[in-house]
Every structure is written in C-alpha cells, then in structure tokens.
Amino acid sequence: MQEVLKKKSGENRALAPRESRKTIGNINVQNPRMVCRNVNVFYDEKQAIRNVSIDIGRNEVLAMIGPSGCGKSTFLRCLNRMNDTIDSCHVTGEILFDGKNIYDASVDVVPLRAQIGMVFQKPNPFPKSIYENVAWAPKIHGIVESKSDADEIVESSLQKAGLWEEVKDRLDQPGTGLSGGQQQRLCIARAIAVSPEVILMDEPCSALDPIATAKIEDLIEELRTQYTIAIVTHSMQQASRVSQRTAFFHLGDLIEVGSTETIFTKPSHQLTEDYITGRYG
Numbered sequence: 562m563q564e565v566l567k568k569k570s571g572e573n574r575a576l577a578p579r580e581s582r583k584t585i586g587n588i589n590v591q592n593p594r595m596v597c598r599n600v601n602v603f604y605d606e607k608q609a610i611r612n613v614s615i616d617i618g619r620n621e622v623l624a625m626i627g628p629s630g631c632g633k634s635t636f637l638r639c640l641n642r643m644n645d646t647i648d649s650c651h652v653t654g655e656i657l658f659d660g661k662n663i664y665d666a667s668v669d670v671v672p673l674r675a676q677i678g679m680v681f682q683k684p685n686p687f688p689k690s691i692y693e694n695v696a697w698a699p700k701i702h703g704i705v706e707s708k709s710d711a712d713e714i715v716e717s718s719l720q721k722a723g724l725w726e727e728v729k730d731r732l733d734q735p736g737t738g739l740s741g742g743q744q745q746r747l748c749i750a751r752a753i754a755v756s757p758e759v760i761l762m763d764e765p766c767s768a769l770d771p772i773a774t775a776k777i778e779d780l781i782e783e784l785r786t787q788y789t790i791a792i793v794t795h796s797m798q799q800a801s802r803v804s805q806r807t808a809f810f811h812l813g814d815l816i817e818v819g820s821t822e823t824i825f826t827k828p829s830h831q832l833t834e835d836y837i838t839g840r841y842g
C-alpha cells in the first residue's frame with residue numbers, strides 16, 4: 562500500500578500543474594454549433610486537457626491533430642460526454658451545444674449521444690445483422706415505429722454512408738462479416754440513422770486501406786452539407802483533404818487553430834510548424 566502511495570505522489574510531482582499555453586489563432590466562428598470554453602480534463606489528478614476554448618461551426622469539418630498522447634481523443638470524447646464512462650475522468654469548463662451546457666445535471670446523455678454521434682478508430686458493428694445494426698438505435702430512441710419506417714431509415718442511412726449498393730441484397734447477414742472499410746461505413750450509417758447534428762470521428766480510417774479511406778473521405782465531404790463533423794487524424798493529408806479548420810494540440814494544450822489552409826501553409830507557432838513538417842510526431 563505504501564509502495565502504491567509513494568508511486569502516486571511521485572507521479573503527481575512529475576505532473577505538477579502548470580499554466581496552459583495561450584492558443585494562437587481565431588477560436589471563434591460565426592454561428593457556432595458547439596462552443597467549448599476553458600475545458601480541463603483530468604484522469605484522477607493527472608491533467609490531460611488544459612483550458613481549451615474553441616468553437617465548432619455548422620457544416621464544417623474540424624480536424625484535430627497533434628502528437629500521440631496530446632489529448633485529441635480525450636477532448637473529442639468530452640464533446641458528447643463519452644468521458645463519463647471512464648471513472649477516473651472528470652471535466653471542468655463549459656461545452657455548449659446549440660447554447661446549452663451538455664454537462665448540466667439535467668442533460669440526459671442517451672439522447673445527447675444520439676445527437677452528437679461517434680465513430681471510433683476500430684469499426685465496432687454490433688454482433689447483429691447489417692439491417693439491425695442500423696435499425697436498432699432508431700427503434701430504441703422511438704424514431705421508428707413500423708417495419709416500413711425502419712426499412713426506410715435503414716435504406717436511406719446506408720445510402721448516405723455509401724454502402725447501400727454493396728449490401729442491399731444481404732441485409733440479414735452479420736455486420737461483422739463485412740470488410741473493414743464496409744464495417745466503418747456501416748458504423749457511420751448507424752450513427753446517421755438517429756439523425757445526429759454532430760458526428761465525432763476518432764481516426765476513422767486508421768485501420769483502412771487507401772481505397773476504403775478515399776470512400777470515407779468522400780463521404781465526410783458529403784456529410785458536411787448536413788452535419789457538423791469533428792475528426793481526429795494522424796494523417797496530415799487527410800486533415801488537409803477533408804477539413805476546413807484545423808486545431809493543433811500539444812501536451813494537453815490547444816496550441817493553434819485556424820483555417821486548414823493557413824495551418825498547413827503558414828502556421829504561426831513553431832510547434833505547429835515542427836509537427837506538420839514531420840520534425841516530430
């Protein structure tokens with residue numbers, strides 16, 4: 562026990578609190594969909610996100626980049642309270658979604674996570690049929706009542722996810738039997754099926770080959786017309802292809818945010834430049 566306590570206090574010293582670094586660039590957008598202000602995230606005493614403030618615009622794709630461990634996934638998970646599922650994690654600050662703080666005690670996280678959906682790094686279809694993967698959530702949330710409503714939502718969601726033609730003749734087969742890229746599009750169809758406002762994506766293409774990646778990237782471009790998207794990616798090319806704004810994180814701080822073009826061609830901060838030119842990462 563003493564050993565554990567000693568180790569813990571040693572860790573705490575190593576991770577002594579420090580001031581957050583000021584973000585360079587314009588954190589604001591006109592008519593934001595999400596507004597994050599002074600967001601801090603801790604795992605027990607260890608701070609993973611420091612005082613991050615940023616807006617996320619409507620119909621925009623925001624890319625989040627930065628070296629491994631800088632807090633991208635942690636910050637993304639704050640945006641739909643997915644961090645609530647981690648016991649040691651606590652969040653301070655404000656995250657407003659259409660003006661309302663999603664951390665208010667009155668907010669029910671189940672509908673919140675339908676409105677702000679998430680797609681993970683590793684495709685994670687349910688062990689059910691392709692049809693049920695898409696129809697399940699709309700049924701649970703009371704969006705569909707009849708079989709024909711469900712059929713319609715399954716078809717339109719799979720259409721939007723660019724998967725319909727490939728699976729329309731085998732909807733009763735297991736979702737887990739699809740290829741990796743198809744499974745990821747199935748997961749996107751599942752997120753879309755409940756008519757979300759925002760889609761959060763955590764390295765959605767990292768397990769996919771270039772052809773499957775290109776399909777997902779095309780899809781992101783199409784989805785932007787209807788949804789707000791925040792995407793974490795390790796690929797600079799992907800960030801520059803799919804996003805309009807880019808946020809660069811480093812050791813828990815939001816170092817720089819700006820238009821994707823500016824971040825990749827004329828970054829202001831030395832750390833951003835070092836990262837995008839591959840000097841570390």
Ligand SMILES: Nc1ncnc2c1ncn2[C@@H]1O[C@H](COP(=O)(O)OP(=O)(O)OP(=O)(O)O)[C@@H](O)[C@H]1O
Pocket residue numbers: 604609627628629630631632633634635636647649
């Ligand atoms: N569940 C957890 N419990 C404790 N610490 C965590 C947990 N998840 C993340 N961390 C810590 O928080 C910090 C940020 O991690 P996070 O996973 O958000 O980084 P990331 O930028 O997404 O990295 P990567 O690019 O490798 O996915 C790291 O120091 C990590 O060890």
Ligand SMILES: [Mg+2]
Pocket residue numbers: 633634635763793
């Ligand atoms: Mg991550």
